[in-house]
Amino acid sequence: MKVKLTFMLCCCVLLSISFVSQAQVDITNSGGTISAQYTDSPTNEDITKLIDNNSSTKYLTFHNAGWVQFRAGSPSIVTSYAITSANDAAERDPLNWNFQASNNGTTWVTLDTRSNEDFPNRLQRKTYSFSNTTAYTYFKLNLTNNSGTILQVAEWEIYGTASPVATVYQHCSYGGYAVALTPGTYTLSALQARGMVNNDVSSVRVTAGYKIIFFDQDNFAGTSLEKTGDDDCLVNENFNDLTTSIRVEQVTGGGDWSNFVLPTVVFQDLSPSSAGSITFHRAIPDPVATMRNSILPMLQKIYSGPNDNVRTFTKLTLIIEDYDGVAEAWGGGGERSIRVSTRHIQNVYNQSNNDATVRTEILGILSHEATHTAQHEPKNAGGYQGGTEFFGFIEGVADYVRISLGLHPTRSPQTGGNWKDGYTTSGFFLNWIVNNKGDRDFAIKFNRAAGTYATWSWDIACRDILGIGVQTLWNEYQASLSASRIATSAPYAMGITADCRHDEEHIAPNEKQSIQVFPNPAKGKLEITLHHIEANDRTEVQFVSATFKKTTYITGANGTVNTDDLPAGIYVMIVRDKKGNSHKQRVIIEK
Incomplete structure (x- = not known):
């Protein structure tokens, strides 16, 4: 779905802000607050269990009817939701309800109504869809059970697309044309499809809790600049008219x-x-x-x-x-x-x-x-x-x-x-x-x-x-x-010298059991264990790739090699002991 908003600039030019919706997501996973009409739930069956992504838990209240409410971290255009029945007692399942939305928590709009719904199976998930083009922050279910005095639900999921959280502008001080962006990734072609010209961003507005990352090359490569708030002129950061691709993300705050x-x-x-x-x-x-x-x-x-x-x-x-x-x-x-x-x-x-x-x-x-x-x-x-x-x-x-x-x-x-x-x-x-x-x-x-x-x-x-x-x-x-x-199978063609080749007759038996490395892939430090080496033996260790060769030495059966000077890639590590045997191991070096 594409939404287009227009506004009038002082120079009487109509300016178009457009965005393309992202994949539908469960907004209860994106931060927010869950609450309920009643607080009489047993231990471990409170309202937080309704959105914990675990159908084995449930929310329960000792009332036959009541509401549950979710306040999202930011407005979303919601068009579907899912309800999962609990683990037991079908009579406690919701039978009738309406799904409402609001932007102030007081004035509610009913988006969907259901009557005589049936959950014949335990832990059964059912999805409900409806039409809606308005972004809301508050969402509520008003529920009535099948029979009895207890109402319970295992899971409530709310699916929608986010509203724009960042807007980029052609000129400093938020002038010129503007492009509004929802959380997601934008290559140059994606930005151009939204009306943005390459190397043409000079200011930006960012909603609290989100960040925008500018890249001066396509496909999120090259130099980057990250902003978590408004900036009226990117000249100050030496990033004026340099943007070619963009990422917009929520600041997750994953915690310690x-x-x-x-x-x-x-x-x-x-x-x-x-x-x-x-x-x-x-x-x-x-x-x-x-x-x-x-x-x-x-x-x-x-x-x-x-x-x-x-x-x-x-x-x-x-x-x-x-x-x-x-x-x-x-x-x-x-x-x-x-x-x-x-x-x-x-x-x-x-x-x-x-x-x-x-x-x-x-x-x-x-x-x-x-x-x-x-x-x-x-x-x-x-x-x-x-x-x-x-x-x-x-x-x-x-x-x-x-x-x-x-x-x-x-x-x-x-x-x-x-x-x-x-x-x-x-x-x-x-x-x-x-x-x-x-x-x-x-x-x-x-x-x-x-x-x-x-x-x-x-x-x-x-x-x-x-x-x-x-x-x-x-x-x-x-x-x-x-x-x-x-690169590794044709050393001569790729410029690896003859002494790096591993002739079969020189490879020691059981070499897979003779040498061990950790971690692999390695970044920074590589620990090497040589099970066939005596305590005081000095052993040559070579790292060979198509374009790079490094030789170092370790003493004893255990050693650590610094890989910071090795370019990222796949290497053959060759260990030569004092008897002339060679032992090899494939090693991946990361940066």
């Missing part, structure tokens, strides 16, 4: 993680006599502490802070058991469970004969499964089957977290496949986007979009966050992998 309360962790070993259990305990002496220590690093990859609508829980049960498989996670409400196969753990040990390798595998599994306990789940994105938007997101984000924490050292990006394949195919793709497309918070925004969009897809999320479609991103990613493979 230092005060975040971690869940209670309970550990259960259901197969204590299995070989895998013995191996697990040898690699992970304190499972409870290890599990707790895995939670916060995971959350920091997909949330900006504890106030970023984090899907929290109070209890996590870690189970190890002898069964076919690798691991799984499940749960709802305030409890989650993770189960890890001791059979898989023993297989890893049998292949590596190395406790450090087993520990890295376990930490990687825990980071992946912990992500499942906390990540958002996209709506209307298909089911949990390979190849769906939903599957690609769920398993892709979980493996992205594992990869970005350096806990997937035996895997590397591969050409082919599709972004919806999940696991490492999607995970390495997400990791590439985060490190190469100019937005280090992409994964956080990607997860946030899954929790707020009424209909989610990879393409919608990528376009709204980066202004680029997913197919374009995927093509660029695949091209980068192909280029990397050419």
